[in-house]
Amino acid sequence: MSQEIFLGKPCDMHVHLRDGVMCQLVTPTVAAGGITTAYVMPNLTPPITTVDQVQKYYKELQELSPETQFLMSMYLNASTTAESVKEAAESGIVYGYKLYPAGVTTNSSQGVDLSTPEGLESLFPVFEALQKYNMILNLHGEVPPDNEGAVNVLNAEPLFLPQLRLLHKSFPLLRIVLEHCTTKLAVDTVNAINIEDKELGKALTVAGSITAHHLWITIDDWAGCPVNFCKPVAKTAADRSALISAAISGKPWFFLGSDSAPHPTNPAKLGPLKIAAGVFTQPYILSYIAEVFEKANALDKLKGFVTDIPTKFYEITPAKGEKCVYVVKSENPVFIKDTLSDPNGKFNVIPFRAGEPCNWNIVYK
Amino acid sequence: MSQEIFLGKPCDMHVHLRDGVMCQLVTPTVAAGGITTAYVMPNLTPPITTVDQVQKYYKELQELSPETQFLMSMYLNASTTAESVKEAAESGIVYGYKLYPAGVTTNSSQGVDLSTPEGLESLFPVFEALQKYNMILNLHGEVPPDNEGAVNVLNAEPLFLPQLRLLHKSFPLLRIVLEHCTTKLAVDTVNAINIEDKELGKALTVAGSITAHHLWITIDDWAGCPVNFCKPVAKTAADRSALISAAISGKPWFFLGSDSAPHPTNPAKLGPLKIAAGVFTQPYILSYIAEVFEKANALDKLKGFVTDIPTKFYEITPAKGEKCVYVVKSENPVFIKDTLSDPNGKFNVIPFRAGEPCNWNIVYK
Numbered sequence: 001m002s003q004e005i006f007l008g009k010p011c012d013m014h015v016h017l018r019d020g021v022m023c024q025l026v027t028p029t030v031a032a033g034g035i036t037t038a039y040v041m042p043n044l045t046p047p048i049t050t051v052d053q054v055q056k057y058y059k060e061l062q063e064l065s066p067e068t069q070f071l072m073s074m075y076l077n078a079s080t081t082a083e084s085v086k087e088a089a090e091s092g093i094v095y096g097y098k099l100y101p102a103g104v105t106t107n108s109s110q111g112v113d114l115s116t117p118e119g120l121e122s123l124f125p126v127f128e129a130l131q132k133y134n135m136i137l138n139l140h141g142e143v144p145p146d147n148e149g150a151v152n153v154l155n156a157e158p159l160f161l162p163q164l165r166l167l168h169k170s171f172p173l174l175r176i177v178l179e180h181c182t183t184k185l186a187v188d189t190v191n192a193i194n195i196e197d198k199e200l201g202k203a204l205t206v207a208g209s210i211t212a213h214h215l216w217i218t219i220d221d222w223a224g225c226p227v228n229f230c231k232p233v234a235k236t237a238a239d240r241s242a243l244i245s246a247a248i249s250g251k252p253w254f255f256l257g258s259d260s261a262p263h264p265t266n267p268a269k270l271g272p273l274k275i276a277a278g279v280f281t282q283p284y285i286l287s288y289i290a291e292v293f294e295k296a297n298a299l300d301k302l303k304g305f306v307t308d309i310p311t312k313f314y315e316i317t318p319a320k321g322e323k324c325v326y327v328v329k330s331e332n333p334v335f336i337k338d339t340l341s342d343p344n345g346k347f348n349v350i351p352f353r354a355g356e357p358c359n360w361n362i363v364y365k
Numbered sequence: 366m367s368q369e370i371f372l373g374k375p376c377d378m379h380v381h382l383r384d385g386v387m388c389q390l391v392t393p394t395v396a397a398g399g400i401t402t403a404y405v406m407p408n409l410t411p412p413i414t415t416v417d418q419v420q421k422y423y424k425e426l427q428e429l430s431p432e433t434q435f436l437m438s439m440y441l442n443a444s445t446t447a448e449s450v451k452e453a454a455e456s457g458i459v460y461g462y463k464l465y466p467a468g469v470t471t472n473s474s475q476g477v478d479l480s481t482p483e484g485l486e487s488l489f490p491v492f493e494a495l496q497k498y499n500m501i502l503n504l505h506g507e508v509p510p511d512n513e514g515a516v517n518v519l520n521a522e523p524l525f526l527p528q529l530r531l532l533h534k535s536f537p538l539l540r541i542v543l544e545h546c547t548t549k550l551a552v553d554t555v556n557a558i559n560i561e562d563k564e565l566g567k568a569l570t571v572a573g574s575i576t577a578h579h580l581w582i583t584i585d586d587w588a589g590c591p592v593n594f595c596k597p598v599a600k601t602a603a604d605r606s607a608l609i610s611a612a613i614s615g616k617p618w619f620f621l622g623s624d625s626a627p628h629p630t631n632p633a634k635l636g637p638l639k640i641a642a643g644v645f646t647q648p649y650i651l652s653y654i655a656e657v658f659e660k661a662n663a664l665d666k667l668k669g670f671v672t673d674i675p676t677k678f679y680e681i682t683p684a685k686g687e688k689c690v691y692v693v694k695s696e697n698p699v700f701i702k703d704t705l706s707d708p709n710g711k712f713n714v715i716p717f718r719a720g721e722p723c724n725w726n727i728v729y730k
Contacts, residue, residue, distance in 0.1 A: 145585060149602025153588045154519075220510060223518045223587075224594050226636030233588060237514025269637040271591030272630050272715055350637055 003329040004363075005290070007303050009318035010325050011037040011310040012285060013071075013209050014138070014179055014257030016278070017061060019044050025342050025349065026262050026282055027064040034286040034327065034362035036319035037069040037311075039138075039257070042098055043107040047075035049084075051091045058093050069319035071095040073138060077110050082129035089133035095314065096136030096177075097126075103144045104156070105231040105277050106261065114143065120163060124170065131174040136314065139164065141178045141186065142232055153233045154219075158185045168193060168206050175313070180259045181208040182232040184242035187254075191246075194253050207313050209257025210247050210305075212288040213279040213352050215240065226269045227350050230261065231277040247289075247305050248298035255310035258285050264347035265339065281352045284336055288352065290327045290360035302327070323364040333357035368694040369728075370655070372668050374683035375690050376402040376675040377650060378436075378574050379503070379544055379622030381643070382426060384409050390707050390714065391627050391647055392429040399651040399692065399727035401684035402434040402676075404503075404622070407463055408472040412440035415449075416456045423458050434684035436460040438503060442475045443487075447494035454498035460679065461501030461542075462491075468509045469521070470596040470642050471626065479508065485528060489535065496539040501679065504529065506543045506551065507597055518598045523550045533558060533571050540678070545624045546573040547597040549607035552619075556611075559618050572678050574622025575612050575670075577653040578644040578717050580605065591634045592715050595626065596642040612654075612670050613663035620675035623650050629712035630704065646717045649701055653717065655692045655725035667692070688729040698722035 012035040017027050030038045040061065042048035048057060054072050061070045074080070074088050076097040088094040100111030113119045130137050141164060142156035151159060164178055181187055190208040197204065213230065218237050222228040234240070246254045261278025263269055268276035281288060286306065293302045311318055336356050339348035377400040382392050395403045405426065407413035413422060419437050426435045439445070439453050441462040453459040465476030478484045495502050506529060507521035516524060529543055546552055555573040562569065578595070583602050587593040599605070611619045626643025628634055633641035646653060651671065658667045676683055701721050704713035 149583055149585075149605070152583060152585050152601055154584065154601070218514055218517060219519065220514075220517050223598060224591075224640040224642060225638060226589075226591070226640065227638060229589050236517055236519070240514070265637050270635050271640060272634040273590060273592060273719075275589040275591065275636065277589060354638075 002331065005299055005302060005327050007034070007286070007325045007327060008307045009036040009311070010034055010286060010306040011039070011314070012256055012258045012260070013039040013177070013310050013314065014041065014259045015039065015282065016041045016043070016259070016261045018262060021342050021344070021346055022262060022264070023060065024064060025340060027061055029283040029340070030068050031065055032362070033283045034325045035068070036321065036325065037071060037316065039071040039095065039314070040073060042073050042075040043100065045107055047077065047107065047110050049075050049077060049079060051087050054088070054094055055091065067321055071314070071316065073098050075110065076123070076126065077112060080126050082125045085126060085129035085133060085135065089135055094135070096138055097130060098138040098140070100140045101142060101144050104140055104142045108140070114163065120166065127167065127171050127174055131171050134175070137174055137176045139176060139178050153231070154235060157183050157232050161185060161189045164189065164206070165193065172202060173205060175205045176207070177257070178206070178208045179257055180211050180214065180232060181243060181246070182214050182235050183239045187242045187246045190253055191251070194251070204252060204313070207253040207255065208246065210243055210254060211257065211259045212281045212285055214243050215247060215292045216288065216353070226271065226275040227352070227354070228279060229275050229277055230259070230279045244292060244296055248293060248296050248301045250301050250304050252309050252312065254305070255313065256289065256306045258282065260285065262349045265350050266347065269350065279352050280349050283340065283351055284358060286325070286327055286362055287358045287360045291358070294360070326363045326365065327360045328363050329359055330361050333359050334361060367696065370664055370667060370692050372399070372651070372690045372692060373672045374401040374676070375399055375651060375671040376404070376679070377621055377623045377625070378404040378542070378675050378679065379406065379624045380404065380647065381406045381408070381624070381626045383627060386707050386709070386711055387627060387629070388425065389429060390705060392426055394648040394705070395433050396430055397727070398648045399690045400433070401686065401690065402436060402681065404436040404460065404679070405438060407438050407440040408465065410472055412442065412472065412475050414440050414442060414444060416452050419453070419459055420456065432686055436679070436681065438463050440475065441488070441491065442477060445491050447490045450491060450494035450498060450500065454500055459500070461503050462495060463503040463505070465505045466507060466509050469505055469507045473505070479528065485531065492532065492536050492539055496536050499540070502539055502541045504541060504543050518596070519600060522548050522597050526550060526554045529554065529571070530558065537567065538570060540570045541572070542622070543571070543573045544622055545576050545579065545597060546608060546611070547579050547600050548604045552607045552611045555618055556616070559616070569617060569678070572618040572620065573611065574620060575608055576622065576624045577646045577650055579608050580612060580657045581653065581718070591636065591640040592717070592719070593644060594640050594642055595624070595644045609657060609661055613658060613661050613666045615666045615669050617674050617677065619670070620678065621654065621671045623647065625650065627714045630715050631712065634715065644717050645714050648705065648716055649723060651690070651692055651727055652723045652725045656723070659725070691728045691730065692725045693728050694724055695726050698724050699726060
């Protein structure tokens with residue numbers, strides 16, 4: 001008899017749907033992977049910074065996948081003002097702003113220079129507006145590389161954590177998500193902030209999102225393996241354990257944000273000189289996570305992580321549609337596809353754990 | 366006026382010259398890069414384990430580059446015995462044995478299982494014979510990955526260091542080289558062993574070799590860049606500083622072993638799934654190092670690092686040939702080639718820092 005778990009209307013609070021042909025290929029995989037609500041990242045080229053752009057993008061996505069609820073975000077850069085935040089809020093489709101420190105990952109060159117305290121403080125009017133309009137601030141929580149080499153891919157996230165604390169202290173009512181936590185220190189920091197706030201009777205406003213692939217891989221899995229290379233990079237086994245513990249904790253400040261980031265295998269994931277950062281998990285996102293939760297004997301916490309906790313933190317109405325999502329354990333594992341190809345044969349994308357067996361399938365009913 | 370530094374007869378105590386077409390391509394680059402004596406690694410497929418094999422390989426190399434002095438090594442695996450060490454010693458061309466823990470790098474699947482103390486101890490008769498015949502033990506100093514993830518690419522070298530100490534304690538007269546040191550801890554350990562030995566009036570028998578690329582790069586330089594990926598991986602800026610300090614220290618236990626490891630760009634350095642470990646530095650090896658020593662204001666220590674110290678530790682006669690090697694600082698930098706190609710167009714190899722300027726050139730006179 002197969003095991004079946006009711007998940008309701010699962011959310012993925014960090015997806016990259018790109019534009020053009022790639023967008024057409026990956027947008028339908030959101031629903032195929034069992035996700036009914038997707039929070040869409042704005043790092044296109046050019047980045048999404050105006051209401052016109054976000055409305056056009058929203059329409060494109062809806063046409064590609066009418067059954068999916070898309071929550072849109074805007075790209076926070078030096079051109080963002082309190083006024084533009086107000087305008088975005090009034091559009092009714094924008095839920096938050098994504099802040100990238102300049103130079104940390106794919107298409108982040110237009111991000112904000114956070115290398116000085118002044119860089120962050122120059123944005124205070126924007127944060128003030130986000131707080132006022134009850135929008136989310138999504139943080140790519142890494143400091144950029146420095147010239148002296150004191151910052152590296154391993155400590156870039158830990159070194160950002162003081163800035164998270166500073167932000168929260170300055171804007172205690174602003175809802176902040178530390179995206180794609182990869183370190184024990186990030187988990188500990190988000191926990192500590194919430195425990196302190198709880199003791200002081202403050203509202204929950206700081207959360208951490210966790211990807212599927214960081215529950216699976218460590219540094220050894222991307223060293224020499226371009227498809228597993230992403231930013232922030234996967235760290236050690238101890239960090240991975242901390243992430244798994246957070247994901248299965250049931251704490252109302254940890255939830256799924258897959259950071260599924262498709263790149264065309266050729267040329268982006270081929271060497272020899274420069275590999276694009278990003279792991280593509282969208283089509284199998286719940287399958288990967290169910291397997292981790294099963295191994296951790298925590299399947300009872302799965303619905304919280306992917307549905308209840310993000311729905312509550314983002315203060316959203318679950319996606320419409322009659323059917324709900326279940327993950328079903330299969331006696332005969334399905335093997336993850338080696339590639340997903342654009343129907344016109346222009347390019348392909350390799351999913352995470354390509355060719356590996358997958359015991360958990362998605363069913364809508 | 367150009368600056369010129371006399372280096373005499375420089376040695377590279379760790380080179381990979383491969384076989385077949387690759388061997389024909391890279392063997393002449395030893396002399397072209399300014400090296401007169403090269404200690405040749407035995408990890409071919411199949412590995413060099415018999416005197417017949419090593420004699421054949423030696424002859425091939427000599428035909429390809431008659432001006433180079435090749436010091437040959439044998440692959441230490443489970444088939445190695447005290448008797449085979451004696452035979453190798455008597456061949457007159459074998460200077461040492463390379464020990465790879467199984468599974469740590471390119472062609473190391475036939476290495477020794479060192480995951481248990483018994484694994485190391487099973488080789489004690491071999492080490493005894495190496496000591497007796499005054500041969501070198503060259504160590505790839507990393508423990509293999511474990512199933513629990515306690516070992517990773519960052520700590521694999523530090524975790525090996527207790528085994529270095531155990532070996533030295535058990536065979537105090539055996540000359541051991543910890544190859545391609547990459548961590549501050551490895552540098553500190555080799556220093557500590559030698560300081561202790563010196564205080565006790567013991568002979569110098571434990572050395573560490575250092576590559577050129579580990580004096581240049583850190584983890585951020587190979588994350589997402591296949592041509593810079595090697596094992597042991599480059600670590601942090603603090604580790605790199607420790608390696609530079611060791612290289613310029615003039616201490617008689619640190620010298621050059623480039624671990625120059627050519628791989629055909631296609632397919633070995635292309636993704637998307639698996640990248641071969643190895644950085645190719647041979648054609649420009651002294652140029653890379655001269656630049657590092659120049660920046661560190663230590664050009665007066667260059668000859669020690671590449672010539673005097675390895676010649677003395679290996680107890681060798683400098684290479685024959687009338688001409689000596691100089692590095693000359695050029696007013697107009699030469700740019701490092703983008704690739705080295707096999708004349709038949711079968712493949713190419715990308716050198717380290719391809720396309721970058723290089724201020725120091727090699728002159729024989």
